[in-house]
Amino acid sequence: MGKFDGLLLVSDFDDTLYAPDCRIPQANLDALRYWIGEGGRFTVATGRAHRTFAAYAHLAPINAPVVLSNGAAIYDFQADRMLVQTLLDQRAPRDFARLMEAMPALALEAYHGEDIYVYRPNPITDAHMKKVGTGYTQCSIPEIPTPWSKAIVQQEYDVLLQARAWLEANCPGRYEAIFSNRYYLEITHLGCTKGGMVRRLCQMLNIRPGGLYCVGDNQNDIPMLALSAIPFAPSNCAQEVRDAGAEILCHCTEGVIAPIVERLDKLY
Numbered sequence: 318m319g320k321f322d323g324l325l326l327v328s329d330f331d332d333t334l335y336a337p338d339c340r341i342p343q344a345n346l347d348a349l350r351y352w353i354g355e356g357g358r359f360t361v362a363t364g365r366a367h368r369t370f371a372a373y374a375h376l377a378p379i380n381a382p383v384v385l386s387n388g389a390a391i392y393d394f395q396a397d398r399m400l401v402q403t404l405l406d407q408r409a410p411r412d413f414a415r416l417m418e419a420m421p422a423l424a425l426e427a428y429h430g431e432d433i434y435v436y437r438p439n440p441i442t443d444a445h446m447k448k449v450g451t452g453y454t455q456c457s458i459p460e461i462p463t464p465w466s467k468a469i470v471q472q473e474y475d476v477l478l479q480a481r482a483w484l485e486a487n488c489p490g491r492y493e494a495i496f497s498n499r500y501y502l503e504i505t506h507l508g509c510t511k512g513g514m515v516r517r518l519c520q521m522l523n524i525r526p527g528g529l530y531c532v533g534d535n536q537n538d539i540p541m542l543a544l545s546a547i548p549f550a551p552s553n554c555a556q557e558v559r560d561a562g563a564e565i566l567c568h569c570t571e572g573v574i575a576p577i578v579e580r581l582d583k584l585y
Contacts, residue, residue, distance in 0.1 A: 319356025320585045325381065325524045326352060327515055327541060328574060329533035330363035330370070331448075332498075333551055334377060336570045341376050344572025349378050352578050358522060360384070362511045362533070362541055364497040366466065367392055367399075368431045369449035382518060386428065386467045387495065387503045387537055388510040391518060401517065403506045404464040406491040413468060414458045416483055422476055426453070426469040427461045434461040441471040441500045467505050474499040496536040498555075503537060512540025519544075532577060534558060534569065549577050 328334040335341055349359055361377070362384035363370055370385060374394045382393040382400055391401040406412070409427075417423055417436060424439040433453040435442055446453055470480050480502055481494045493505045511533075519529055531538070531545035534554040539561050542548035550563035551573040559565065566576045 319354065321352055321355040321357030321581070323356075323525060324528045324530065324581070324585075325358045325360070325519060325522060326574075326577065326581075327360055327362050327384070327518075327529065327531045327545075329511075329535070329538050330361050330365060330373070332553060332569050333532055333534045333538075333573060334361060334569075335373065338570065342570065342572035342575075344575040346377065348572070348575040348578040351582075353378055353380055358524075360518070362388070362515055362531075362538075364501070364503055364537060365449060366390075366428050366433075368433065369451055372450065381522060384511055384514040384518060387497060387505055388493070388512070388514040388540075389467045389505045391514055391521075400521070401514070402466065403509045404466055405468065405504065405506055406488075407464065408488075408491070409465050409468065410458055410461060410463060412484075412488045412491070413470075415487065416470070416480060417458065419483060420472075420476065420480055422472050423480060424471040425458070426471070427458075428466045428468065429462045429464065430466075432462070436461070439471060445469075445471065445501065467503060469497075469504065470502045471500055477502040495540075498535055510540040511537060512542075512544055515541040516544060530577065530581065532566075532573060533563075547580070549573070 358381040360381035364387040366386045382391050389403045424442045425436040427434045435453045435455050497503050527546045531541045532549040536557045548563040550558045551569040553568050566573050
């Protein structure tokens with residue numbers, strides 16, 4: 318028995334647990350080893366899909382299933398199996414073909430199984446693929462296999478705001494569209510967010526109300542931060558996260574998990 322038994326700590330990955338210099342700060346690793354040693358559960362909730370996160374899953378001592386694809390899936394890396402997988406509406410290819418025709422500046426990533434398909438890549442697409450360390454197949458939208466687990470449209474923020482408005486107006490009740498940063502608008506099945514899947518994970522793990530703590534840096538983290546007994550964020554977080562009432566800690570490069578564990582060590 319440890320002082321953190323029955324508690325779940327969930328962290329966003331990029332620019333929260335994993336720093337922009339492509340490392341997990343040692344302070345995070347030390348804090349997580351103590352957290353788990355005292356009975357706590359730790360996992361990640363990331364916008365990355367299985368293909369783009371699997372190579373990084375070993376970098377931190379994760380001992381609970383991971384929320385992937387911005388809330389579209391839950392994957393157990395210890396058992397190496399998918400626990401939950403949601404899919405976009407079957408009309409997605411048609412809907413996104415219309416969106417891309419209406420907004421020629423957009424690039425589209427569509428995720429099918431372990432494969433990533435791209436229509437009309439732009440420099441943001443190329444930077445994203447370099448960041449996650451994988452390739453893609455470039456093709457037309459009708460050539461992309463279905464079903465899709467998620468999609469990402471990419472462009473400058475003001476253009477993506479227009480894209481989100483277009484989806485809301487032309488495809489009501491089908492999609493969840495949320496920013497993972499100012500250049501990526503992530504599209505999942507309606508209701509599939511990090512918050513929804515973290516709630517489902519808590520049910521699977523029998524985490525009691527008040528036993529969940531979350532940390533994240535961007536708009537797509539706000540739904541899970543809303544569930545957190547204390548919502549935390551690194552100082553490099555988006556203004557929207559600050560506005561949502563997160564407790565602001567150090568920059569992610571300094572190891573934002575460490576002050577969370579220190580805080581909870583005193584609390585429990």
